[in-house]
Amino acid sequence: MALVHAILTVLVEQPCSGYDLRKRFEGSVGFFWKTSFQQIYRELTKLEEQGLLQAEEIQQESRPDKKIYSVTQAGQQYLSKWITQPSEVSPSKDDLLVKLFAGYLVPQETILAELAHHRQQHLQQLAQYEAIAQNFFQHPDRLSTKRRFHYMTLRHGIRYEQEWLNWCDEAMQFLGTQSPADPLGDV
Amino acid sequence: MALVHAILTVLVEQPCSGYDLRKRFEGSVGFFWKTSFQQIYRELTKLEEQGLLQAEEIQQESRPDKKIYSVTQAGQQYLSKWITQPSEVSPSKDDLLVKLFAGYLVPQETILAELAHHRQQHLQQLAQYEAIAQNFFQHPDRLSTKRRFHYMTLRHGIRYEQEWLNWCDEAMQFLGTQSPADPLGDV
DNA sequence: TTAGCATATTCAATAAAGTGAATAGTCGCT
């Protein structure tokens, strides 16, 4: 369960409201930990009850009131302790691969279209990551320690999307060149 | 929710008991859809109630009795329909990247050790995948259609683990060569 | 002026996932 940790991670940098947190989430930790705004609010409430966050209510005139959450000392300790504890590789769950495993049950074109569709999505995600790299990480060797860590997560994103792209190409090539009648198939 | 689909995928190839299903799962679909045996049994029961599976009770003498589950026609249709429906890229959730994002909060050695630990895990997983490729997919060009699909999921596993290995190396290099005092850091 | 969008949050219901424990029989080993 890293959602609470992801929230603490974002708030420890800069306190903000649930609404803003969610927006900041999208552009950073959200790339490797997806969630919804309802869940964020729920966790914020819980974290406050546990004393890992503290909230300050801000009355606003031109907008609805809001609560600014910031990480307490206990919260920072909790986060650091979590980071320090060794963890295993996160288990993966991927629909497309399950589909592909049973892909022989449906027409070949269906699978090829689905692969093309996924390729497109990964291409877009890669473009987004590369734009971030271009805009915020022009000189990796001159980054602060904190930003170096952020940069490495971005590097992972880039490599990850490239891997998917390459695999999509390989799979479309490999599965596409197969004669549908399966004339030489063994096993 | 692809667990039910993953179960159907395995059972459509070959009916078996929950116990055996779980074991077969580990060596195939389980690589990209992790689950527990309790969950498998629970889903088997539900799928039977829905008429997507049918169970046959087998009395055994030397062992506990068991139920052999097989996919019904409705089950096959349900699976095929799911495969045919286009889907979006599965959202990722990765602890390590969240940790890395906030990695500046803990000593550098902690992070480097964690990266090394993960590198080791990915290396082992890669070795396992490569052994499978060696043992069961020696001649990719001579595979049956079904096995070609299986092979592509394996190829993804191999590429995925390689990507992680390369990234771990890059990250350890990049973060390891940083002077802890952060003398030139901007931002 | 009113529709739509952005800000800002909460509640409720359900589905799915994760964890621990319990049961029960057989087999081989010591």
Next chain:
DNA sequence: AGCGACTATTCACTTTATTGAATATGCTAA
């Protein structure tokens, strides 16, 4: 005779995740 390992399954509890809806205000553009 007892212990651990393997086969085989079920129950209960708890935490997470997903989805839909509701509420309230202000701003802007058609």
